[in-house]
Every structure is written in C-alpha cells, then in structure tokens.
Amino acid sequence: MLDLSKIEAGKFTLDDAPVHVEALLGNISSMLGQKARSKGLRLQIETVSLPHNLHGDPTRLQQALLNYTGNALKFTECGHITLRVKEEAQTDGTATLRFEVEDSGIGIAPEAEAKLFGAFEQADNSTTRKYGGTGLGLAITKKIAEVMGGTAGVTSTEGQGSTFWFTAVLRKGANVVEEAARSVVESAEAIRRDHAGKHILLVEDEAINREVGQMLLEEVGLKVDLAEDGRQAVEKTRSGNYAVILMDMQMPVLDGLEATRQIRQLSGRETTPIVAMTANAFIESKDQCFEAGMDDFIAKPVAPEALYETLLRWLEKGSR
Secondary structure (H helix, E strand, O other), X not given: OOOXXXXXXXXXXXXXXXXXXXXXHHHHHHHHHHHHHHOOOEEEEEOOXXXXXXXXXXXXXXXXXXXXXXXXXXXXXXXXXXXXXXXXXXXXXXXEEEEEEEXXXXXXXXXXXXOXXXXXXXXXXXXXXXXXXXXXXXXXXXXXXXXXXXXXXEEEEOOOEEEEXXXXXXXXXXXXXXXXXXXXXXXXXXXXXXXXXXEEEEEOOOHHHHHHHHHHHHHOOOEEEEEOOHHHHHXXXXXXXXXXXXXXXXXXXXOHHHHHHHHHOOOOOOOOOEEEEEOOOOHHHHHHHHHHOOOEEEEOOOOHXXXXXXXXXXXXXXXX
16 A cells, blocks of 8 residues: 655655556456445446557556545445546557546535545545545545646535546557567467367356356367366365366355365375466465465456466476
C-alpha cells in the first residue's frame, strides 16, 4: 500500500512497465467479484478499443481502481457496479485514459463532494459510523492520478449513486502487441512439437475461465482434466499423473493453497509442478504460493503468452 505522506513529499516514483488495461479490469473483477455476488450486485466491465502499447505503473493503477471499487461495494446495497475505461486524449507519444467506477449506491450530498478527496474526510460522521473507513483511499487515488499527469473527481446524485473517476497519462512504448504475438506463436509451437499429448490438470472454479483455459491448452495439443475446487484437485491428482497442475488460488470447498499442501503429501506427487493462477499479483501472495509448495505464478486473467511460456518452462524441466 502507498503512504500518502511519501507521495506528498515527492518520495514516490512510478514504475514504467507495459499496461494491459483489460487485464487490470479483469484483475479487479476477479478479486472483488465474489464479494459483489454475495451482496447480490452485478459487477460489470465496459471498455473500448485502446492502444495496445501503453506503458505506465500497472500496480498503482490497479490500486487506484481497487480503492474506488472497494468503496463502491461498501456503499452499494443493490443494483450494479460498473468499471469503465475511455480514451480521453491522445498524442504521438501518450494516451490519456479515464477510468470510472459507477455504482447505484447511496450517493453523496452536493455539499460533501467538494471535500471528499481530502485525507480522512467522509461524507458525514454517520456514514463513517455505518460503513467504516477514513476516506484515505480516495485521497491516495487522487494523488496517484496527479503523479500520473491526471486528476480525480466524482459525480453523484444523493440516493441514486455515484461515478468516481480518475485520469492518467500513459506513455506509448514499443509495439508490445507484436512482441507478445511472436512470443505466443513460438511457445505454442514448441509445446505442440515437443509435448503434445501430455496431461495437464486445470483447477478453476469459474466456468468461463475453465472453458477458456481448456481451449488454450487443447489448442497446443495438451490433454486436459478439469477440477472445480481444491478437493477435486486433490482427488484427481491422487489417481492421475499430471505433467503440470494449474491451480487457482481462491476457490470454494478447498482453496489453492490448502489443496497444494495436501497434494504435496501424496506419494509420488512431491515434485509435480504446480503453477498458481491468481488475480492478486502482489508480493505477499507470491510468498504464500511458494510457502504452500507451489512452483510458479501466473497473474489472472491469464494472458496466452504468459500461460504458454510458463507451461513450456515446466514441461521442459520435466522432460530432462
């Protein structure tokens, strides 16, 4: 997490890495989707065609979106939350994107809007008592936006909902789309040539993610078994010999960490490669994965180039 005082003191530098906007939005949806569903809310994503070669600080952008979406979940009892991104401006070297989180929640009184982005401000004291929180996340989000050359704000109708937004200027970099496409083709061809027919276990509780994952794996000639939760994964691993296990982290019945611990106790499965798949791409999660006995880590939503490159690495290790 970011310390507001560090940003204000100028002791804060941005990373410069490829930014995949669709992946960022997908990460938020994966992290908070279950919480939204448990409240009966629809969590929606709306995006438009964007430049593919953008560079910026994806971790800070994700934190800013998480701050907004987490607030929207807190203050919305029914209806929807929509994550939206638009292109606001473009030059030869930059693109200015506008990120929005719209909710059908309690809304904000006009007199409260002006001070909402100040540190430790809330709409009113009764809101703080009912919903908790200090409003610091909004102040941090605004500072992140400003450091990225943008700004932040809100439009709201009391009793009907709010749209929190921020803008960020991202740099156009090398053509990462062509690089990624080349990487996908090379890794896919190597798997198809050297490892076709090997068995993979895909452990994933979301039906659409299972379907997409199965399609990507079968596309390169691999045989796929599916498990919908950690308990099924343990049972299938007990009776099946897999070249690699792709393990979702957050699942009902038994999560990926505990499933991995149990698989490592099975005779002959102590060294089966287990690759974590998780939307929470922060260092603490990686440490948890490795402590549980996992071997590698792919951020969700899984990009084909990351999947094929990681699979190829572990399939080649198993062939030695």
